[in-house]
């Protein structure tokens with residue numbers, strides 16, 4: 152295969168120098184000898200990737216680059232690239248918005264401190280006049296308790312706020328586009344008047360150009376210092392010179408200017424209380440290395456046909472990403488990117504970047520949203536200390552996170568017996584199987600444990616084949632039963648099935664049912680095929696909280712019996728109290744032949760699932776059903792026993808029914824106030840709010856900003872599955888957050 156070519160512009164910058172070995176291993180590097188458009192156009196036709204900084208990547212360049220797979224910007228601003236032309240050809244333009252966040256904030260702070268303590272004046276004075284202490288004109292200002300006014304709370308503004316708080320300053324923010332519970336916001340005029348230090352961190356737009364006017368400079372405290380590391384034109388520079396001349400403010404720290412480079416005879420240089428740097432706030436070793444690494448990773452992804460993070464022209468993505476949305480909210484969305492830019496600090500971005508470098512990317516997972524450092528009760532705690540009520544929890548947290556009884560049981564079990572190899576058994580595993588057999592309805596009393604729900608589904612499918620001698624199945628379109636090839640064969644989601652080639656034969660799908668009449672679709676297949684081995688379904692769809700009419704399952708049960716098919720219920724996310732009963736199928740009095748449970752069985756600590764079947768199916772002594780390495784895990788079993796004990800002894804089933812009813816009332820009231828809420832549904836604490844337009848994703852990110860996490864299913868359903876240990880007050884608070892997002 153021909154080696155791909157990376158066309159590198161801006162020769163003098165030596166871009167990629169620190170990652171050159173990696174780059175040359177993936178492609179041949181061609182460096183344009185200069186940045187004139189005609190030179191780049193000449194080099195363009197052979198380029199697979201254009202790797203550029205300031206050089207003009209015009210429409211002509213883009214259209215000449217017939218093999219082009221992507222443009223990687225060495226830095227943040229993409230004004231030198233014709234985005235429209237790139238989008239017209241579907242070529243991704245990616246940049247590196249976060250490589251220099253901390254570094255730029257450091258520079259802003261350095262300018263601020265230099266002015267507060269008159270460092271440059273003192274240094275210059277000493278060089279000229281020697282030891283100049285005591286000298287009243289060098290009296291400094293301390294930072295503690297002073298007001299740091301921040302204009303623009305993006306990544307750098309947030310990093311600045313963090314630094315200011317670390318110095319014991321009070322932070323006041325102006326940003327009409329951002330919400331943040333922990334910081335105090337103000338209008339620009341109020342900010343200008345109250346700030347002791349005013350630092351600008353916003354982009355230059357027609358709205359922000361010249362926002363620091365002569366009038367606003369006059370309104371500043373005469374002891375105040377202004378710092379600008381964003382764009383020179385945010386400040387009326389002539390007015391700034393006047394304000395400094397008239398002593399209206401105490402100083403200015405500037406990395407950026409209206410015209411760059413700043414002419415050597417510019418009046419700004421005449422002030423002792425002005426500290427300048429030549430637009431290089433981004434210039435540290437660490438930021439440089441990050442930038443090089445990020446560019447290298449983005450180039451690699453593009454060459455491998457993947458979409459790297461930080462795509463600038465998102466319009467090239469297909470409009471219809473609905474196939475990605477059936478199971479959960481997607482990890483490519485623009486809202487997610489914006490949310491990350493506004494809420495995550497440098498350390499978090501760094502860990503996310505490391506995660507994205509080392510883990511295999513896939514929808515719904517890597518690249519990830521955020522990093523967490525703790526989980527307790529109903530809360531997740533992120534790396535920046537924010538507490539989020541977790542109404543998603545991957546459906547494992549019936550008893551909440553880190554329940555003390557489950558933790559204690561796990562710890563004790565670790566001391567006693569930590570693993571049990573095949574051929575051996577142990578007391579907790581036997582106790583658990585007995586407990587599950589006793590709890591499960593009807594004659595379901597033989598158990599097999601596995602470490603994952605997917606594995607348990609696979610076992611259920613094998614048992615159905617052995618017992619009936621038939622391999623065919625009927626399941627529901629758009630259902631999810633796990634991610635392995637057998638589970639996706641019965642699962643109906645395009646996202647998990649597409650592009651994987653032939654799946655298991657004989658897997659029939661019917662639309663998700665509502666009424667009893669919808670059982671006709673299953674009856675038709677049972678009659679036509681004559682040899683269906685199993686009907687496999689969630690008794691209620693957990694993601695969208697859609698519950699067929701009770702009579703539907705009663706009829707399907709009868710149909711299965713009449714046609715010799717087994718009924719398999721996948722209650723992996725629903726069992727153990729989620730719906731207010733130990734098992735969801737108890738709500739409509741239908742007992743399946745095989746019941747599969749998982750998720751919360753391990754108490755939100757251990758991975759564990761179980762298949763529970765009729766005793767008369769236990770005839771497969773000489774067959775292999777699936778004996779997983781961690782089949783009879785004593786530690787997972789101890790966690791499960793403690794979890795079930797908590798559910799029973801803390802009365803969580805009744806609590807769930809009570810709070811579920813409360814939640815439905817609250818949701819009904821919310822619906823009556825917000826026409827965008829198209830429907831509300833709930834059974835126990837499996838709750839759903841269907842949104843009538845396309846705002847579900849933005850509602851999610853608004854809620855995340857305000858302390859509530861949940862999943863969006865099917866593109867427009869807020870799936871709300873709180874831990875069952877939630878209190879009534881917490882539930883009310885969560886719905887207040889949802890309602891504020893709807894507003």
Ligand SMILES: Cc1ncc(COP(=O)(O)O)c(C=O)c1O
Pocket residue numbers: 602603604605606608631632633634689693721723724749750760
């Ligand atoms: C209904 C259903 N079945 C099966 C599974 C697979 O379980 P696991 O991820 O533990 O393999 C899931 C997981 O989300 C599920 O929701």
